[in-house]
Structures are given as structure tokens and as C-alpha cells.
Amino acid sequence: MSFDQEASRRQFLKFLSASPLLSGSSAFAGDGPSAGVKLPDPIIWAPLRTDALIKSPKEAINVFDFEPVARVNIPPAHFGYMASGIDDEVTLRSNREDFLRFQLRPRRLVDVSKVDMSVELLGTTYPTPIIIAPVGGQQSFHPDGEIAVAKAARAGNHLQILSTSTNTGVEEVTAARGAPVWYQLYATNSWDIAKAMVQRAEKAGCPVVAVTVDRSGGRNQETLFRLIPSDTRDCNTCHERGTLATNLKRRAMYQGLDVSGLRNTQSSAMTWDFLKRLRDTTKMKIVIKGILAHEDAVLAADAGIDAIIVSNHGARSEDSGRSTIDALPEIVEAVRGRMPVLIDSGFRRGTDIVKALCMGASAVCIGRPYVWGLGAFGQAGVERVLELMRVELYAAMQQVGAPSIKHLVPGMVRRVT
């Protein structure tokens, strides 16, 4: 996908320099925040400054340092697509804020000089429970797209889940990753298309298909729609919006498939029957991504599904207001260990991950943080984001006295509201 990264950067820097937010009296430019901001202590001496961007991945001290750099590099419409929740973005905020409703209980005098972060998932051992969530069209954030992410996943040895909407085919991504990836399926309402994609992924060596079940209707991505007008490029140059078929030209997994009967790529007609049919079609393990209610989790276990991902799609599929960390305990309780429960949406810190693992999650997927890294510095940015998350997870496990993942237990976390 071609876009003028430099022009976009210049445009945004011009915007920043003209912004009253960055005048001398602002929260971002001075030594502390504006009057009236409620603080734990009277003055923050080192706030994250959006006018003092990191210049290399090494300079980052947490994953948030990448986001303003990505905002400069990525064209406004693409950035808006990534950042957007939907409607009032209540779920988007809850996904972050609800981590504060759970507190860790630090434990002492346990030997945590070595922490083993490895987890076993569906028959394979991974050195870390941090998984790369499927994100579509990664060349819209950096020309190297999914290949850069695969190479970063390889460097840090993370499991990668590849989106149906990938710009690069599953075969090429698997080769760049140097190990099997999981394939995420947007099944559409056409069985033939779903079947063909699954068979292609299986042939490419994917051991698992993760069926996304939470994109069944339309959505109002307000942040995206408000940012589109500030993008001076002509979207039709790349997206060819005339028909779905031309719009899918840059989506590698649709190549060679007859999409003429499709009006969109969603699965508004999908029911449990689809999962039964899928089970008869593939030897791959089946994971459902997008479960939020304990009733659906039980139905999934009853249907013999291999694992679920508790996810609200990073607050991009609904605006119920409920975070995944809030939904997790009732789901874990209902599932009663019958299958692994993974989780995503809003995870940014090692402590976030530890809370979920203590509450019974088997692994955690992250989305936007690695996209910030990708947009900011390509592969090196993704590598550093993943490294920061690993380092924070390691330290958080030490704080609760857990030398391995199996030592993370419910008693290490308490609900406060």
C-alpha cells in the first residue's frame, strides 16, 4: 500500500506546533499538568510529552511512548482506523480503567531470582503468554506490514495470530515467522469462502483457526470518521471503494476466491451450526474469539471448542461498556477448566497481564500496542514493544512472588469495587 509517510509526518508536526495544547502553559510542554487536574501527588515532574517523541525504540520506557510517534508517521485515516472504538467509546475506556478495579497482592520471601514465563497452549509450549492478536491490513501502518510483525514475533518467540484481512499471504508470513502461526477467520456468510480460507491456512501449517464471532453487524467508528477529513490523500487510490471485490484486492487471503456474491466480509448469519461444519472440515484446533458471556463460554465448551478468547475486539465491535477483565472471572468459573480461556482488549502493562493470569486466563493477546510499535519504527518498534511487555510481566510476577505461570493464583488478586 503506498502512502507518503513523510508528508503525513510533516502535516502532523505542523498541526502539533500550531496546537494550543503545546503552548508554554500546557500540560504537555511544562513541568507539570494544568491547574485543576486531579493528581496523586501535587506535581508530576515527568509527564509523557507528545512534543518530545522518542527517536528510537530503545528510548521507549513503556509501550505508550510509541503511540505519539505512530500518530506522526501513520496517515490520519489509518491512525483513526486503528485508534477507534465505536459510538461513545465507553468500552474502550472501560478496557483500560477496569484494571484499577483489581489489585495485586504482593508477596515476599519467595525465590523469584528466575521467573519462567512459559505456557502450554493446545499442545505447544510458548516461552511467554503474550500473544500477537490478529490485526488486519498491517501495511496501512508500515510498508513492511505483517512481515515486520512476523519477524519481530520470531525475535521474541511469540505466538502470532494472522488476520483474514492480512495484506500478505499466510504462507509468506509463516515463513517470516519461522514457525506456525494461528489463522484468524472472518468466515463471511459464504461457506465456500470460509472453507477455502481454512484449507489454505491448514495447508500452510497453521495448527489452529481462531474464528472471530463478534463482527456480525455495522459499527460507527467515530474516531475514524472524524479523522478521515484531515487526511489529504484520496482513499479511493488504495481502497478502490466501488465494489467489495476491488476493495479486497489488497487482502491476500481473498485472492483467487469468488467474492462476487458477498456484500461485506462479516458473518451476520453465523450460528453454532457453522462451528459443527467447520469441525468436520478441518483437523485444525478451533478457537472462538469474541466471547463475553459465561453462557456462550459454556456452549463453546459443550460444542467441543478447543479454546476461547474473551475479547471485545479492542472495543471495536460493541459499546456495551463492559471490559473483558470484568467479564473474565464469571467466564473462567463457568468453564471450570474444560478448555483454555485466553483474553485480550486493553492490555498494556505487565500488571494487567498478571491480573488476568491470576484470574484464570491461560494467555493474553495484545493488539494496538504492537501496531504503535509498527507504525513508529517498523519491525524494531514491534520488537521493543514486545520486549517491554515481557520485562514488565517478569517484574510483576516477581512482585507477587510467582516463579512460574502456574504460581499465579486467584488469591494474588483482589477486586476492590
Ligand SMILES: Cc1cc2nc3c(=O)[nH]c(=O)nc-3n(C[C@H](O)[C@H](O)[C@H](O)COP(=O)(O)O)c2cc1C
Ligand atoms: C486496527 C485493528 C485491526 C484489527 N483487525 C482484526 C482482525 O482482522 N481480526 C480480528 O479478529 N480482530 C481484529 N482486531 C482486534 C484484535 O485482534 C484484538 O482483539 C484487539 O486489538 C485487542 O485490543 P487492544 O487493541 O486494546 O489490545 C483488530 C484490532 C485493531 C486495533
